[in-house]
Amino acid sequence: MTDITKEAMMPPRSFLSQDAIQVFYRLLAALLICAVLAVLSDSFLSLGNILNVLRQASLTFFIASGLTLVVLTAGLDLSVGANVALSACIAGTVIHKTGSPALGILTGLACGGIVGLLNGIMVTALRIPSFIATYGMLWVLNGLTYWYMAGETLHGFPAGFRQIGSGYLFGLPIPVYLLLVFLGIGTLFAQRTIWGQEIYAIGANPVAARLSGIPVARRLLLVYAVSGTMAGLASIIFLSRLNSAEADIGESLTLPAIAAVLIGGTSLFGGVGTVFGTFIGALILTLVLNGMNLLSVSANWQPLVTGIIVILAVWLDMKTRRRAQ
Amino acid sequence: MREAAVVSEPNPLQRIPGVAIVLVLLIALFSAIAPGFLSVANLSNVLVQSTILTMLALPMTLIIMTEGLDLSMGAVLTLTSLCVAIVSLATKSMLLGLGAGLLVGAAFGVANGWLIAILGIPPFVATLGTLGMAQGLSLIVSDGQSVVGIPHSVRDIYSATLLGVPVPIVMALVTYAAFHGLLYHTRFGTYIFALGGNREALRYAGLSPNKLLIAVYAIGGAMAGIAGLLMTARMNSGHPTAGLGLEFDAIAAVAVGGTSFERGNGWLLGTLLGVLSVGVLRNGLNLISLPSSVQVASVGVLVIVALFLDGLRSRA
Numbered sequence: 144m145t146d147i148t149k150e151a152m153m154p155p156r157s158f159l160s161q162d163a164i165q166v167f168y169r170l171l172a173a174l175l176i177c178a179v180l181a182v183l184s185d186s187f188l189s190l191g192n193i194l195n196v197l198r199q200a201s202l203t204f205f206i207a208s209g210l211t212l213v214v215l216t217a218g219l220d221l222s223v224g225a226n227v228a229l230s231a232c233i234a235g236t237v238i239h240k241t242g243s244p245a246l247g248i249l250t251g252l253a254c255g256g257i258v259g260l261l262n263g264i265m266v267t268a269l270r271i272p273s274f275i276a277t278y279g280m281l282w283v284l285n286g287l288t289y290w291y292m293a294g295e296t297l298h299g300f301p302a303g304f305r306q307i308g309s310g311y312l313f314g315l316p317i318p319v320y321l322l323l324v325f326l327g328i329g330t331l332f333a334q335r336t337i338w339g340q341e342i343y344a345i346g347a348n349p350v351a352a353r354l355s356g357i358p359v360a361r362r363l364l365l366v367y368a369v370s371g372t373m374a375g376l377a378s379i380i381f382l383s384r385l386n387s388a389e390a391d392i393g394e395s396l397t398l399p400a401i402a403a404v405l406i407g408g409t410s411l412f413g414g415v416g417t418v419f420g421t422f423i424g425a426l427i428l429t430l431v432l433n434g435m436n437l438l439s440v441s442a443n444w445q446p447l448v449t450g451i452i453v454i455l456a457v458w459l460d461m462k463t464r465r466r467a468q
Numbered sequence: 469m470r471e472a473a474v475v476s477e478p479n480p481l482q483r484i485p486g487v488a489i490v491l492v493l494l495i496a497l498f499s500a501i502a503p504g505f506l507s508v509a510n511l512s513n514v515l516v517q518s519t520i521l522t523m524l525a526l527p528m529t530l531i532i533m534t535e536g537l538d539l540s541m542g543a544v545l546t547l548t549s550l551c552v553a554i555v556s557l558a559t560k561s562m563l564l565g566l567g568a569g570l571l572v573g574a575a576f577g578v579a580n581g582w583l584i585a586i587l588g589i590p591p592f593v594a595t596l597g598t599l600g601m602a603q604g605l606s607l608i609v610s611d612g613q614s615v616v617g618i619p620h621s622v623r624d625i626y627s628a629t630l631l632g633v634p635v636p637i638v639m640a641l642v643t644y645a646a647f648h649g650l651l652y653h654t655r656f657g658t659y660i661f662a663l664g665g666n667r668e669a670l671r672y673a674g675l676s677p678n679k680l681l682i683a684v685y686a687i688g689g690a691m692a693g694i695a696g697l698l699m700t701a702r703m704n705s706g707h708p709t710a711g712l713g714l715e716f717d718a719i720a721a722v723a724v725g726g727t728s729f730e731r732g733n734g735w736l737l738g739t740l741l742g743v744l745s746v747g748v749l750r751n752g753l754n755l756i757s758l759p760s761s762v763q764v765a766s767v768g769v770l771v772i773v774a775l776f777l778d779g780l781r782s783r784a
Contacts, residue, residue: 149763182587269776272729274592282716286765398578398600411590447604454597
């Protein structure tokens, strides 16, 4: 019986679905922004700038891709930025103490994953609403990171490790390859596996999902753990790119990640959206911020613009959804 | 609990234990381990330092009672604090500074209410967006620098006394009295209970829940404006990160104070005791030389525990 209900509940997600059309609109928007920027600024189309945009977008994407799964279940993870900071500082310490980047990377991923798991436990076992549980976690992590670092900066990592964030392969930054890998994995996981489909089902209708035999709590744990682990991965790339770790590196990361997810067409109300959309979202946000940068708008304007974009994205999502009904 | 929506006076005996026990335990703990905690000077210090939080936590209680949330409060306070500093610096007038702070704060409150009530954007995302906007505007108006050299008339508000009581405490008490009167003794207060408990009833009564909701958020913004004046006076300057994270202490105070996040009933005295709990916790940790980072983490744990217990109670 459960199989039949599952089939009935899940809309077919073939490639030319509603999702694909939504993604197509967003690609057009990204191209339009590119065209405008190319006209306004001479340096936009330079190779250096384009690679820079791609690298920047990939950093946002790593955090936002895990977050997408959380938002697909109608949840939210506000702790991702603080998680990146703590994971980066712990991974950095491990590399300094042991001299082994591999060990550092593993610790960073593990740290991120454990934080994510704790978020999942708060949401499932303790039944605290996700936005407030992860908001509490944000401040716990912030406090821990500042306490642990005590104002210090970790600086100077092995050259091989630094390649992850700042190196090139065949002329493309290495984070861009990682982006392609995780874009592929994320898309396959969400669209082509039972677990992925169950995540959509939980977001679309948690009661129906539970009644049809989906282990909702376990899937939610998985989703928050993945979000945390992706924050851990982002922390490694930040660490390697910046070649330093400080307690405050996560403060400006959460809002852009949420913006990328929402611009990408993932609905806050769950059940609708794609990882690929989030990639386009990250690209659009990065293009806007990059354009402001090229047009010599002060970086002070970035939080204001990101805040407006978040609200606009939610509003647009709700408008299209209302029209569709 | 839904049917309790129009009952305006809560039964305090039911909830006094939770937050009062927390407060008493914290006081007992720090009396034992923190030297100088019980001195008059330190305790009055805790009270004065709790005043800014009181001004945020009281309106936050009303907002949470409507099953809402305002994550932008700290950032809006930062912005209003800067507005107070900049305007009072330019005009040499404390009142004009306060006016500017109130105006900007109320404008953000109305914007929050509009996004939530009219556009229907979930409160935590709407106010996260306005948080970013207020943060950005703070950086823009201050250019990332402190605003110094503000007039004495502003600074004196924090240090002056009225009949021997520090002015910030007087302001906090007046605010508490006003909120108590508003929530428990006016129709508007009853409507606020209904906003959380039974919005349909408001519609049937011919009232507009949307307008009421905007009013509640506007009150929150305006209070952030008044708190901004106190913040500027306390720091004797405007600083672009002055209010960072204050909304979290406010949410903590409300959660510890026993206002439910799920049932639309709130308790102002509980919030006041919650504010004192957060104040005592931070002060005590400070006295035993734990850095502010540990204080932040402890408040985070406090919130998660309080919400867990709230969830347990609401399911019981």
